Amino acid sequence: MPTIAIRSAWIFSLSSPPIANAWLVAKDGLIEFIGRELPERFQTVPRWELPNTALLPGLINAHCHLEFSDMTAPIEFTGSFITWIQSVVRHRSSANPTDLEAQRQKAIEQGIRESYLQGTRVLLDTITAPWSPSWIPAPGSLMKEAIGDIPPIVSDALIGDAEWYLLPIPEVLDINPSRGEATRKFAQEVHEQIDALSLTDDAIGASGCLIKRVAVSPHSPYTASLELFRACCDASHECGALVAPHLAESQEEIAWLSSRAEPIESALAPFRDSAFGLRKASIEEYLDAVLHSAKGIIAHANYLDDILLSKISQRSPLVAIAHCPRTYRHFHPDSSSQNYPMAERLRNHVSHVLGTDSRASNPDLSIWREMQTLLRYPGLTGNQILEMGTRSSAELLGLDSLGSLEVGKRSLCTAILLAEPLAEHDLSRSLLADENRAFPLEILMSRAWQQIV
């Protein structure tokens, strides 16, 4: 059985305190040992020493839209959220219909590649048509592309079945009957395609790099009716699916829900049918629907009051808010990012996971950079930030073999290249310093390998 031992300056397992100069032994993609002294039985296995490196569980991006990954810069926010959304929709529809599929596939591949190279191991991707499971790169291919000839011991012992995973979340909306019909059909087709895949990875529940789970994203209250939200969430309650809507993202959305206020009211007019316009529901009714689902990830939830937040806390950790720090900053340029009350919300037991959102609002897709951004939020501990980028998402999704580094779990590590030794008095915050960069562990090992050779 292929086995390797890796010594790193630090291991942050997320299940016990960080260990300095620690060994991680991996065999067939699973962790065999973590600790300070390498046991006698592993003394003869190949060893790697990574002195300027800290190991973390693989990072998880709990909210993104890879279809926009070909954008070179975020779309400017000029003060109106719905105006920004209209620009995003224009970008999506600007593609030439004859090469839409090729362009979409390229953007998704680009987003996956970029995410992997920055140390992200799991992506929850909100998808729209066209989309195909055949577009998702095969296990090992990104690793080979990045490293070239991989020492077989690295791929066999450390990586196992796949070096990253993706959960596709089809978006549904019913702003008018034809969009309702088309998106419902799309979601059904995606679920059938995913269902038809045969499992290759029992521990993750994945087929190749695709996580074989049912998930759906009713887009948002201004494009999806309460009835559609309830239908998705009732189905989730029955079958355990993940429901991942956008909710309370902007004050414009809150104002439109309560009084059909501008500018959303006029912006929707050309697209919605009259029946959609008449179906009024409150933010609380939308939230109650999501809270009925088996698992929920609510993207943004920036503008919920304490009563609604306390409802979310009662479903913790199976319903969480996906916060996207740099996207939040994109839409709040005048106030500092410190205005998102993350510490207070965590203190009140409102679970949070982290996402990047898309390159329409973010300069890149690095979850590590999102975690580093959180360092500027007041009152957060480094450990809270590390958990939101790893363990919290894994627990919510029931990905039991990911989220922390423990014997028997997968050895898919994100490696942090340390610019300086960590400050012993505040290890986690020191780990998150701006100069420290995240990679898949195998890439740093490959560099170490090449240096040794």
Ligand SMILES: [Zn+2]
């Ligand atoms: Zn989003």
